[in-house]
Amino acid sequence: MPNLAQELISYAERGQMLSAxxxxxxxxxxxxxxxxxxxxxxxxxxxxxxGDAGLALHPDSEDIVAITSLLAVMREDWPQAVDLLxxxxxxxxxQATVFTHAMLIRSLRCDLELAAAFDxxxxxxxxxxxxxxxxxxxxxxxxxxxxxxxxxxx
Numbered sequence: 001m002p003n004l005a006q007e008l009i010s011y012a013e014r015g016q017m018l019s020a021x022x023x024x025x026x027x028x029x030x031x032x033x034x035x036x037x038x039x040x041x042x043x044x045x046x047x048x049x050x051g052d053a054g055l056a057l058h059p060d061s062e063d064i065v066a067i068t069s070l071l072a073v074m075r076e077d078w079p080q081a082v083d084l085l086x087x088x089x090x091x092x093x094x095q096a097t098v099f100t101h102a103m104l105i106r107s108l109r110c111d112l113e114l115a116a117a118f119d120x121x122x123x124x125x126x127x128x129x130x131x132x133x134x135x136x137x138x139x140x141x142x143x144x145x146x147x148x149x150x151x152x153x154x
Contacts, residue, residue, distance in 0.1 A: 004034035008046050023053045028061035035067050039074075047071065062091045073103060078111035098128045105137045117141055 004026050011018055023031070031054040038047035051068040058064045069084035085104040089096045101124035108117035121138040128134055 003037075004030055004050075005037040005041075008034065008038065008050060009041075009043065012043075012046055017049065018053075020053060020057065023050070024057050028054065028058045028063040031058070032063040032067045035071070044074075048075065060091075062088065065091060069103065073107060076110070078107050081107040082111055082113070094127075096127070098124065098131055098134065101128065102133050102137065105134070105141075109137070109141065114141060114145055118145055118147075 008018060031050060035047045035050050038050065048071055051071045054064045055068050065084055065088045069081055069088055072081035072084055085100065085107055088100055089104060092100065101120065105117050105120045105124060108120055118141040121134060121141055124134045125138055
């Protein structure tokens with residue numbers, strides 16, 4: 001099977017784009033790998049377009065939701081990042097990583113949803129007590145919200 005990233009680059013160099021039908025030949029994990037490859041080659045616009053296509057084709061794929069949430073963060077599209085990260089957290093359930101929690105908190109903060117970011121930090125710390133990055137976010141949000149020293153029950 002052809003490498004999706006190379007196929008996209010080839011089409012783009014000819015001023016064309018792959019159709020949804022052509023992209024649908026590839027699995028969510030192949031799409032994710034192609035997006036990572038495109039980003040590594042500084043072909044951000046192609047990666048974003050492929051992410052949008054992947055999300056349209058595979059909206060329930062954890063691979064696609066994870067990579068497109070990172071793309072949204074990189075684009076500083078905070079509302080989309082928040083939506084996708086919340087969806088990812090739902091998909092992962094109790095297996096959500098500290099990184100996913102931290103990205104959700106950061107995205108909420110950047111989207112100026114400070115109370116929601118504070119709640120997300122509390123939830124993250126309930127799962128990952130004493131994690132330095134989550135504690136730092138929690139303390140900064142508590143100070144910003146005027147909550148002062150707040151104790152977290154583990």
